[in-house]
Each structure stands twice: as structure tokens, then as C-alpha cells.
Amino acid sequence: MVCLSVDVMGADSGVEELLKGILLFHSRCPECKFLIFGVESDLSLGLKNFSLSQNLFDVIYTPTYVRSQADVFSTLKAGEDTSMSCALRSVFSGQSQGAVSAGNTGVYLALSKSILKTLEGILRPAIVSQIPTCRGESIMLDLGGNLESSSKSLVQYALMGKVFCQKVLGVEFPSVGILNVGTELQKGKESLKEAYELLKNRKEINFYGYVEGDDISKGTVDVVVTDGFTGNIALKTGEGTMRMMSYMLNRVFQSSFYSRCVGFIARPFLQDFKAYFDPRVYNGALWLGVRGIAVKSHGGTDSIGFSHALETAYDMVRMNIVHEIQSTLLQHDFS
Structure with a gap:
């Protein structure tokens, strides 16, 4: 079973729209499991309108999240347990096989590189x-x-x-x-x-x-x-x-x-x-080029668009794209 970590904070469309996207993708891929990360005050409010199976949906509350105007350097230096960083750490630890976020692009890319690390030679x-x-x-x-x-x-x-x-x-x-x-x-x-x-x-x-x-x-x-x-x-x-x-x-x-x-x-x-x-x-x-699946969704997307971002992450896990990239790099000197 593929498990995806989903950061539902920081998107222009709001938490509830992203939750709708998760359910849309779940209807197409009912065997996928989700770890949903977010601040309790926002996430619990959004969850009131949804009925999620405890077998496939685990909700993890975090102290804070990455704001859309957040500075990359300051965020990394602070080292806070944001919904974004916790989602990526779950991939690093093996709790999930891929992460998806619609939050701050610069911070997400920096955190992905910092937490997941780059592939050898990249x-x-x-x-x-x-x-x-x-x-x-x-x-x-x-x-x-x-x-x-x-x-x-x-x-x-x-x-x-x-x-x-x-x-x-x-x-x-x-x-x-x-x-x-x-x-x-x-x-x-x-x-x-x-x-x-x-x-x-x-x-x-x-x-x-x-x-x-x-x-x-x-x-x-x-x-x-x-x-x-x-x-x-x-x-x-x-x-x-x-x-x-x-x-x-x-x-x-x-x-x-x-x-x-x-x-x-x-x-x-x-x-x-x-x-x-x-x-x-x-x-x-x-x-592409980090030691794990990290997919970035547009911040202004709706539920349909977010469901496709989740599908991208799911497909990349099934294709074992990280292993394929690393194996190819080791065969050739492209450093």
C-alpha cells in the first residue's frame, strides 16, 4: 500500500479545498493511505465537513505552518516543526513514500533538499x-x-x-x-x-x-x-x-x-x-534529484488540480523513479 504525506496548509484555496482534493483522488485510488499534516485550529475546522476512514487517513497536528510570505533562510534557521517539514520528515523516516504540498514553493524546495538530501552525484x-x-x-x-x-x-x-x-x-x-x-x-x-x-x-x-x-x-x-x-x-x-x-x-x-x-x-x-x-x-x-518523492502543487489550485498533484506523487512512488534516476546516474559520469 502506498502512503502519501500531505501538507494541507499554506495554499491560497484553503484547507477544505485541499481536503476535497484528497477525497477526489481517494475515489480514484481507494487503496492509497494518507498522513494529513496541519495546524489543529485550521485542520480540525476543515475536517468537520468530511468523514474520513481511520484505516486510510491519519491526521497529524503540527504547532505551526509555513506562511506564503515566509523567507527561505529564516524558516530553515528557525527549524520549526511546520506541517511542511513534518510531512517531508515522514518520507525520510519511511512512514510514507511521498509528500505533497501546495505551500510556499521556495521553502518547500529548500526543506526537501535539506531533509531528504540530494541523490549521489546530483x-x-x-x-x-x-x-x-x-x-x-x-x-x-x-x-x-x-x-x-x-x-x-x-x-x-x-x-x-x-x-x-x-x-x-x-x-x-x-x-x-x-x-x-x-x-x-x-x-x-x-x-x-x-x-x-x-x-x-x-x-x-x-x-x-x-x-x-x-x-x-x-x-x-x-x-x-x-x-x-x-x-x-x-x-x-x-x-x-x-x-x-x-x-x-x-x-x-x-x-x-x-x-x-x-x-x-x-x-x-x-x-x-x-x-x-x-x-x-x-x-x-x-x-527531481532528491532522495524521496516531493511533489509541489500550485498554491492557487482547486480540489481537482490538487487531486492530480496527489496522483503524480502516487505514480512516482509506483514507478520507483528515485531508484531509476540514481541507478542511471551511477552508470554514467555526469558530475
Whole structure:
């Protein structure tokens, strides 16, 4: 039985919405067990509207939680038993196999690295997630874990992204590209050029070369490698574009009686379109490169999105992704 530790504090949507997400995922995966961490005053109030089986849901009250405005350094220095740190420690101790939080991103990543530690040989962990493309889905990393990345870190992202893509998307020999401002060899930062030179002769990597911003949605490569600053902006831009497209479609089909009639006829196709590009389906980014499963949910997600973050953690546990990454790193010198 897979057991997940869930920090239900610090999200924009509130404790009750995240509890709804847990129950939504539980309805899809009834065999999963949960350790739910939170401050008693907030969590007990949210639990009043839910009936949880004691066999599958253990509630653990913590003295405090990480606020959305919390400073990373100050939080680590304080060393308090927050709902976030307790959830991660339960993974480290073996009480659970994965942790999920929608709280403060910077603190969550720092605590994950501090508590779970990094895998042997990893310079810096990276945030990885699936993204929808014209060809299906691709993998992209880093999505905000490290604002700057050295050439060696980018090479490690490529290797970890390859393994992640093989396991999650089932692509046998995924193509890997470095996100750049152009495909010409002379363009880009020095770290990108150095990473290009390191990757182009690696037989273990199906290296495509440089890709540009529009190649992400095209699905030109299976794995897009970038630094966290660029990756996070690209991710948020894509999510914003999805929402804009959904808004504009609704606006167009509500503009007149004729358009409403057309919209009614096209409703099944529009629903499929909306479902495919719904950012909530892709909610749940994995902190890849640490010794445990740590999944970060968007802070502003709803119950549907949070259920998908839990599903991501559950799938990563079943795929034993941490072991797969470590085994691959030990086979090659990518330090």
C-alpha cells in the first residue's frame, strides 16, 4: 500500500479545498493511505465537513505552518516543526513514500533538499513536469528550482529528464533539446553553449540540439532542458495562454444567438479541447534529484488540480523513479 504525506496548509484555496482534493483522488485510488499534516485550529475546522476512514487517513497536528510570505533562510534557521517539514520528515523516516504540498514553493524546495538530501552525484535538483503539446506530451525541467544553472547541471537535467520521460511517457529513447533564443550555435549564454558541447557527443542521450520557445508547444523534442528562471516563465506563459484561449472561446460562443447555437452543437468538441489544455490536469511538479518523492502543487489550485498533484506523487512512488534516476546516474559520469 502506498502512503502519501500531505501538507494541507499554506495554499491560497484553503484547507477544505485541499481536503476535497484528497477525497477526489481517494475515489480514484481507494487503496492509497494518507498522513494529513496541519495546524489543529485550521485542520480540525476543515475536517468537520468530511468523514474520513481511520484505516486510510491519519491526521497529524503540527504547532505551526509555513506562511506564503515566509523567507527561505529564516524558516530553515528557525527549524520549526511546520506541517511542511513534518510531512517531508515522514518520507525520510519511511512512514510514507511521498509528500505533497501546495505551500510556499521556495521553502518547500529548500526543506526537501535539506531533509531528504540530494541523490549521489546530483549538483542541483530540478522541478520537472509534463506539458501538453501538439504531438501529445513532453517533459520540461527545470521549472523554477534553480534560477541559474551551470552547464554540468543542465547535462544532469538532460539525463534525469530522459529517465523521467522513459518511465512516465513510455518513450524508449526520448529526444532532448536545450531551450535557447535561437537554434544557431553562436547564440545563447555560455552555460548553454558549454552544455551543448557536453551533450552532442553523448551516445546515452538522443540530443536534438537547441530548441526555441515555439518548439515547446510543437512538441519538437520529448525533453526540454532549461534553467529554472526561463523554465518557470515559459510554464506560466503557457498556462496563461491556455486560460486566455478558454476565455476567448467562451466569449465568442456567447456573443450572439447564432454563436450560442453553434457552441451548443460544438460542445462535445469544446469540452475535449478544454480538458486537454486544462492546467489542473498537469498540476503537480516533482522535485527531481532528491532522495524521496516531493511533489509541489500550485498554491492557487482547486480540489481537482490538487487531486492530480496527489496522483503524480502516487505514480512516482509506483514507478520507483528515485531508484531509476540514481541507478542511471551511477552508470554514467555526469558530475
